[in-house]
Amino acid sequence: MSLPDDxxxxxxxxxxxVDCPRRFELRYLREVRWPALETxxxxxxxxxxxxxxxxxxxxxxxxxxxxxETLEATIADDDLRQWWNLYFRWQADHLHDARHPELTxxxxxxxxxxxxxxxxxxxxxxxxxxxxxxxKTGKRPKRPTRLAERMxxxxxxxxxxxxxxxxxxxxxxxxxxxxxxxWFAETGETIEFQSSEExxxxxxxxxxxxxxxxxxxxxxxxxxxxxxxxxxxYRSLCERGERAGELNELEGDEDxxxxxxxxxxxxxxxxxx
Numbered sequence: 001m002s003l004p005d006d007x008x009x010x011x012x013x014x015x016x017x018v019d020c021p022r023r024f025e026l027r028y029l030r031e032v033r034w035p036a037l038e039t040x041x042x043x044x045x046x047x048x049x050x051x052x053x054x055x056x057x058x059x060x061x062x063x064x065x066x067x068x069e070t071l072e073a074t075i076a077d078d079d080l081r082q083w084w085n086l087y088f089r090w091q092a093d094h095l096h097d098a099r100h101p102e103l104t105x106x107x108x109x110x111x112x113x114x115x116x117x118x119x120x121x122x123x124x125x126x127x128x129x130x131x132x133x134x135x136k137t138g139k140r141p142k143r144p145t146r147l148a149e150r151m152x153x154x155x156x157x158x159x160x161x162x163x164x165x166x167x168x169x170x171x172x173x174x175x176x177x178x179x180x181x182x183w184f185a186e187t188g189e190t191i192e193f194q195s196s197e198e199x200x201x202x203x204x205x206x207x208x209x210x211x212x213x214x215x216x217x218x219x220x221x222x223x224x225x226x227x228x229x230x231x232x233x234y235r236s237l238c239e240r241g242e243r244a245g246e247l248n249e250l251e252g253d254e255d256x257x258x259x260x261x262x263x264x265x266x267x268x269x270x271x272x273x
Contacts, residue, residue, distance in 0.1 A: 001025060001029050001030065001218065002217075002218055003029070003215050004029075007028075007113070007114075009109070009113060009114065009115045009116065009211055009214075010115070010118070010155070011117065011150075011151040011152040011155040012151075013027075013028050014211075017210065017214055018210070019228055020222060020223035020225075020229075021217070021220035021222075021223070022220045022238060023232060023234055025220035026234050026237070027234075032237070034234050034236075034237050048137070048138075051077065051079060052137035054077075055084075055135065055137055058071050058075070058080070058084060059087060059101075059120070059121075059135055060101050068088060072084065083137065083185035083186070086188035087183070087188070089188070090183065090188050095121075096125050096126055098124040098125075099121050100122045100124075102118070102119070103118070103119045103121075104117070104119075105159050105163040105164065106163065107158075109207060109208060110208045110211040110212045110215070113211050115155065115159060119133075119156060120133055120134050120135050121135075122160065122164070124167060124168075128168070128177060129178070129179065130160065130167070130168075130177055130178050130179070131179050132156050132157060132178065132179070132180045133181050134152065134181070134183070135183055136183060137184075137185045137186075139184075140184045140186065140187060140191070147191055147193075154203040154206060154207060156180055157175070157178045157193070157199075157203070158203050158204060158207060160173060161173055161174075161195070161200055174197075175197050176194075176195065178194075178195040179192055179193065180192065222238055229241060230243075
């Protein structure tokens with residue numbers, strides 16, 4: 001099955017392809033919805049995802065200017081309150097008021113193809129540097145090098161450097177002024193990746209190579225790393241097992257999960273004033 005002419009690449013789509021070309025085909029080209037769990041116990045996983053959505057929504061509203069005391073009054077869950085308190089202290093010391101929440105940028109790549117990035121927050125700092133903040137509600141990975149290898153760490157700074165000029169008084173943002181920051185709600189810790197001209201060139205070469213490879217494909221083989229299949233909703237469809245992997249096996253390494261959490265803020269109830 002070939003790539004549609006109007007297909008828009010994202011970090012999630014590229015990560016799925018890198019992890020398993022077959023999963024990319026099923027999810028993005030064939031749009032197969034397969035009713036299987038990604039991990040067990042299911043209720044614990046569902047609760048974790050819901051808290052993550054609620055937390056992102058709180059931070060989104062705060063970035064839009066909703067008063068902190070109004071938001072705090074809506075928090076009933078103990079975990080959410082702890083995350084909020086850690087966030088509120090951290091942002092006061094590390095973020096400037098010039099914040100752009102839920103920002104989406106798109107750039108051409110590899111000829112006529114498009115690459116999109118949807119950011120939790122992009123903040124312009126007083127020294128004209130830019131922070132890309134991604135809020136993480138899972139556990140901090142034991143090996144930060146895993147995050148360095150993720151498509152998100154390549155795609156987000158690249159797209160901002162190529163399409164963020166309107167945030168920088170009409171001038172392209174120099175790569176050395178861009179930093180990718182992953183903030184972890186459980187501890188308030190961060191993992192940061194500084195961009196540079198050399199890194200941007202290397203990342204661009206990797207991304208162009210990937211999208212051109214995908215565009216030229218007509219067949220999408222299964223991954224050879226069958227450990228990934230245990231946390232993939234399509235495992236039974238691909239005859240790679242029926243039972244989902246255990247959530248505790250991912251302790252401290254959330255990026256092992258096959259699926260990407262897609263936040264739909266419209267589905268979360270707005271806070272009433």
